Amino acid sequence: MSLTPPFRSLLTTATGNWVSRIYLAVVAVLLAWSYVDAAFVAQADASFVGIYAIIATAPVSVALLWIDSFSGRALPLIVIACALLNAWLIGLAMRRINSAH
16 A cells, blocks of 8 residues: 655654654553553443543643543544654654754
């Protein structure tokens, strides 16, 4: 499967440096942790583990969840999309920092 040049450029910016990769790995671990907690940990009340993934992808994820009225159905998609957006912004910042030196 061939990626179009603009999409490849966006993906390279989002994953082309170690800071963005670490950020994406942390968000993936937090999202997986929330699913493992929901599936395998018996609790008498609601768990707040999913909040960590939302906080890691804030402020955009908080705004999108507010628009979605906190239904929770779109939580994984919102977290993934916001993580990629934040990783892209981190990639842009890293390019700017590296080009300044």
